[in-house]
Amino acid sequence: MTTRVYLAAPIFADSNADPTDLPAERVFVNASEVPEIWVETESTAVGEVGKVVSFYISRSMAIGFNRISGTVERKIQK
Numbered sequence: 001m002t003t004r005v006y007l008a009a010p011i012f013a014d015s016n017a018d019p020t021d022l023p024a025e026r027v028f029v030n031a032s033e034v035p036e037i038w039v040e041t042e043s044t045a046v047g048e049v050g051k052v053v054s055f056y057i058s059r060s061m062a063i064g065f066n067r068i069s070g071t072v073e074r075k076i077q078k
Contacts, residue, residue: 002078007070010037017056024055
């Protein structure tokens, strides 16, 4: 089951994976009037709302970052 995790105060970094990083399957940036950043993961280890979480993109995609971290704003099971 996929979990969509909306992040508050996201930080994008181009650095090595940390052992606590969760795998990021998809990363979305919604640049609408109310901007949103969310990550979709198959991991079941996503923390609760208000907790900091970090994700790692395992494939090199040449997009300028491979780690995303932020505070869980809300999460949805898909």
